[in-house]
Structure formats: C-alpha cells, structure tokens
Amino acid sequence: MSGDAAPNPSPEPEPSPEPEPSPALAAVATGPLAGRVAVVTGASSGIGRAVAARLAGDGATVLALGRDQARLDALGKEATALPSSGSLVPVRLDLTDTAAVERFAADTVVRYGHVHLLVHSAGGYLNSRVEDASVDDFDAQYAANVRGPFVLTQRLLPALRAAAALDGDGDGGAAPAGADVVVMNSSQGVRAGAGTSQFAATQHAMRAVADSLRQEINSDGIRVVTIHLGRTATPRQEAIFEREGRSYRPELLIQAEDVADLVTYLVQLPRTAEVTELHLRPALKSY
Numbered sequence: 162m163s164g165d166a167a168p169n170p171s172p173e174p175e176p177s178p179e180p181e182p183s184p185a186l187a188a189v190a191t192g193p194l195a196g197r198v199a200v201v202t203g204a205s206s207g208i209g210r211a212v213a214a215r216l217a218g219d220g221a222t223v224l225a226l227g228r229d230q231a232r233l234d235a236l237g238k239e240a241t242a243l244p245s246s247g248s249l250v251p252v253r254l255d256l257t258d259t260a261a262v263e264r265f266a267a268d269t270v271v272r273y274g275h276v277h278l279l280v281h282s283a284g285g286y287l288n289s290r291v292e293d294a295s296v297d298d299f300d301a302q303y304a305a306n307v308r309g310p311f312v313l314t315q316r317l318l319p320a321l322r323a324a325a326a327l328d329g330d331g332d333g334g335a336a337p338a339g340a341d342v343v344v345m346n347s348s349q350g351v352r353a354g355a356g357t358s359q360f361a362a363t364q365h366a367m368r369a370v371a372d373s374l375r376q377e378i379n380s381d382g383i384r385v386v387t388i389h390l391g392r393t394a395t396p397r398q399e400a401i402f403e404r405e406g407r408s409y410r411p412e413l414l415i416q417a418e419d420v421a422d423l424v425t426y427l428v429q430l431p432r433t434a435e436v437t438e439l440h441l442r443p444a445l446k447s448y
C-alpha cells in the first residue's frame with residue numbers, strides 16, 4: 162500500500178495509479194515509530210529513499226518527497242509491505258519551486274497537524290574548479306540545496322512545534338512528545354576540497370542554518386542534528402566515480418541503509434539528550 166491520500170502541490174499533479182488505501186489501514190501500524198509523521202526529502206533516490214523506507218517500515222506515516230513520481234510510487238509499494246508498517250505518501254515536489262513548497266507545507270499542517278520528523282536528504286551536486294564554474298550552476302545548487310530546504314523547514318515549524326508539544330501519548334497514537342530535524346550534509350560542509358567550491362558552499366550554508374535553528378527551537382522540544390557524510394553508495398556517488406574515471410565498488414562505502422539505521426536511532430534517543438552533529442565515514446578508508 163502507498164498510504165493515505167497524498168497532498169500534491171505540483172502545478173501539474175500526476176496522480177498515483179494505485180487506489181488510495183483507507184487511512185484506517187495505517188492505524189494498524191505496530192512498529193516502533195507508529196503514530197509519528199515524518200517528512201523526508203530526496204526520497205526518490207539514495208539516502209533519502211533508504212531513510213523513508215526504514216521509517217515507514219518502522220510504522221511511521223512518511224510523506225516522501227521527490228521529483229520522480231514513478232520512483233516514489235515504487236517506493237511506496239516496497240516500504241509498506243509488512244503488517245507492522247506505517248504508510249508512505251508519495252509527493253512530487255521540486256524544492257526550487259517556492260510556491261509549491263509553501264503549498265505542500267500548508268496542506269501538511271492542515272491535514273496532519275503534527276510533524277515529528279523532518280529529514281533533509283534532497284539536493285544537487287555539480288563540481289568544477291572556480292575558474293571554470295558556471296554561476297548559473299551555483300544559483301541552481303543554492304536553490305535546491307539551501308533555499309528550498311530553508312523554506313520547507315520554516316513552513317513546517319508550526320507542525321514540528323505541535324508534535325513537540327504533544328502530551329507524550331501522541332495524538333491518540335503511540336508517538337512520544339518531541340520533534341526532530343535531521344539534515345544530511347557532507348564532509349565538504351566541514352572542509353571543502355578542490356573542485357567543490359559551489360557544492361561545499363551550500364553545505365556550509367546548511368550547517369549554519371541548522372546550528373542557528375537549533376538554538377532557536379531547542380526550547381520548544383525540537384532537536385536538530387547535522388550528519389556530515391563521507392562517500393555513501395548511492396546513484397549520486399556512482400556518477401561521481403564515473404566522472405572521476407574510477408571503478409565503483411559500493412561495498413567499500415557507507416550504505417544508505419547505515420544512514421537509515423542512524424536516523425532511527427537518533428529519533429528514538431531519550432528526549433533528555435540531543436546529538437547535534439555527527440561525522441560518518443566508510444569504515445574502510447579505501448578511497
């Protein structure tokens with residue numbers, strides 16, 4: 162099943178070919194995250210896909226955002242196969258379309274009220290040396306990697322605050338009080354290497370956004386964590402290896418499922434503690 166009805170804020174919505182299951186089906190979820198609502202960007206590929214699948218598999222209602230409707234629909238079927246699963250709602254949304262992001266957030270606040278978890282895993286990656294770089298590429302990466310996630314976070318704050326203010330039993334469900342924002346970042350967001358100036362600048366910017374936001378909303382019961390990732394086996398990384406002319410051996414890299422494990426651990430950490438920043442590296446330093 163692919164979950165209850167999807168808010169689709171895109172200008173030309175492409176309805177899922179699957180009939181919408183009854184929201185009552187989602188209520189039978191028994192996984193550890195049952196009762197929680199999660200918004201995951203970049204859910205159509207790589208890390209975001211693995212995180213969305215894990216959260217839904219663990220019982221959450223997941224609003225899975227991406228631009229590729231077919232891949233989102235396929236994920237919805239895979240991620241909710243077990244009886245203990247929650248639901249997965251595919252949402253086609255381009256983060257660079259500010260009006261669409263605002264519509265999605267407004268719909269979500271009305272429809273779900275609470276958002277317990279916001280995971281940022283969408284974005285673009287273009288590399289070139291400063292002297293060769295296209296300024297249009299810089300603008301495009303800023304729009305997808307910083308501006309879009311910033312607007313989405315800003316507009317979902319009321320729903321995150323609502324989740325954080327729950328009484329501990331959730332809204333009649335099992336979700337505990339508290340909310341989390343998880344931001345996938347890169348090792349380039351700590352120290353930029355040659356040829357990555359534009360992308361690295363967007364990652365440094367998101368680190369700044371996360372650090373500032375944390376200080377603004379911790380007192381509301383919302384935690385904010387940045388995960389600085391090393392090379393992780395995803396379609397993006399495969400393309401990077403191809404450009405670098407190196408053979409791609411995904412088994413030597415962090416697995417997207419490793420990151421999903423980490424996210425489920427972080428959100429279930431007792432609310433008396435907060436992880437603010439993590440650096441995840443492949444265990445084998447093969448590259």
Ligand SMILES: NC(=O)c1ccc[n+]([C@@H]2O[C@H](COP(=O)([O-])OP(=O)(O)OC[C@H]3O[C@@H](n4cnc5c(N)ncnc54)[C@H](OP(=O)(O)O)[C@@H]3O)[C@@H](O)[C@H]2O)c1
Binds near residue numbers: 392
């Ligand atoms: N893989 C790594 O080695 C690595 C290392 C460090 C950091 N990270 C970070 O981890 C995150 C995910 O990386 P990944 O490797 O999983 O990437 P990926 O496989 O390339 O997936 C990127 C995702 O972002 C979505 N996206 C891109 N532009 C978008 C836009 N304008 N609006 C909405 N969605 C958009 C894509 O959607 P569509 O496919 O539907 O267009 C896709 O779902 C990124 O933030 C990245 O910086 C990854």
